[in-house]
Each structure stands twice: as structure tokens, then as C-alpha cells.
Amino acid sequence: MTSMRITKPILLIQSRPETAVSDSEYEATCRFGGLAPEQVKRLRAETGELEPVDLAEYSAIIMMGGPGHFAEEEQRSDEWQAFEAWLLPLLRRAIDENVPYLGVCLGLGAILTAAGKRPSFQYKEPVGPANIELLPAAMDDVLLRGIPRQFEAIVGHTEGYVDAPEEAVVLARNDSAIQMVRLGQCAYGLQFHPELDAAGVELRIHAYAHAGYFAPEQEQTLAEMLRSVQTVYPQMILKRFVELYVAKNE
Secondary structure (H helix, E strand, O other): OOOOEOOOOEEEEEOOOOHHHHHHHHHHHHHHHOOOHHHEEEEEHHHOOOOOOOHHHOOEEEEOOOOOOOOOOOOOOHHHHHHHHHHHHHHHHHHHOOOOEEEEOHHHHHHHHHOOOOOEHHHOEEEEEEEEEEOHHHHHOHHHOOOOOEEEEEEEEOOEOOOOOOOEEEEEEOOOOEEEEEEOOOEEEEOOOOOOOHHHHHHHHHHOOOOOOOOHHHHHHHHHHHOOOOOHHHHHHHHHHHHHHOOEOO
């Protein structure tokens, strides 16, 4: 596969403590985004090494999912409070300065929390296939040109949204939750996972069998069922984000 030509690296923010899952997520982001590994700088936030970020050094930010929560809770760990204090102002600047951003799952909660609205545990979805429907606002969005009005994707989250802050344009949803938003010119959030294929989702199912996303006894059945899910359009969105906002084809 020919990689994209980019002048500055992409900052990939990850927060999964399981190294195998984190590495798979990174590899899939590169593969489906058309990126070479050296074009992506990984920042594993779960390590607590939250270095200052100069946005001018990066062509874009991609933030993937993870086990954390932005929903209101009575108590937050010191580590999570430090993460929010580092992350939310960074994403607010990205919106205001038109730095391309693609947030996936937890990354959706991050960008909307930075815009002033936290998700709710009420709007969760079990791990599985979901039908995503584009809304009228999506028809003129350059990232979604050629994407069918309805497509299949893989979801699985313990918090979500049914309404968004005023500055956000809701681009897609399903019966359970908002599935895609845009803020500013080029900051996007996805509730579904564009980086997952059959192998990636099976790895996560086994890694998170006891994390509350589904009943543990469903582990094998769920893994077998998700092997048949078609994820071509979610992957196309990831690839197009890179093409439109951070790359030129060689």
C-alpha cells in the first residue's frame, strides 16, 4: 500500500492500557488511514506522560477510544483529572485554530466535552453492529461525499449523546445515540469505530470480556457474529479524513 505524503506527523492520542490492543489500534489507524508508521506520533495517555503539545508541529490530531469516561461522576481519579486538564484545553484550541481532528468513541466525548457538554451513561450501546444514518447536514460535508445515507458500523460504548452543544453540527445518528458530529471547519467526532475490522474487534472482545460492555458469556458468540460485519464505509471515512486534511497522494 502506498502511504500518503504529509509534511508534518499526525498526533495519535491513545488511552488503552492493554499493549496488544493499543498496538492493534495504532496499526489499524495507519493501515486504514493510508499512513506509514513514521507519519504518526503515538501518545499513550494512560502512561501519565502528558507532554505539552505545540499544535503547529502536527498536521492533525486523531484520538481513539479507551476505557475512560467523560460523563459526570461523583469522583474522578487524580490521573483522570490531570488527563482532562491537559486534553480539553488542547482540543478547544484545535477547534478554534482549525486544526484537523478526528475523535473516535472516547474521542467524540472528548471533543464535545471540550465544547461544553459531557456525555451521559444513559446513552450507551452494547458491542455489536449498528445501522448509521446520515442526516441532512451531512449531505454537504466534504468528508462524507459518496458515503451512502445508511451504512453499517461497529459500536460499543458506555456513554453517549442524544443532543450536542450548539456549536456542533450533528451529521449522523441512530436510534440510540448521536454517531457523528463536526465542530468548526474540520474537527469531527465519531461514536462508531472506523479502525475496526474482524481481527481488531475480536481482539478487543477478548480483552474487554469483563469490562461491562457485554455479558462475559457472550464473548465467543459476539466474536463470531462480528466477523461478518461490513466496515468498508467507516474505514473510508478514516482514509478520506487523512486525504482531505493532512495529505496529498503521491
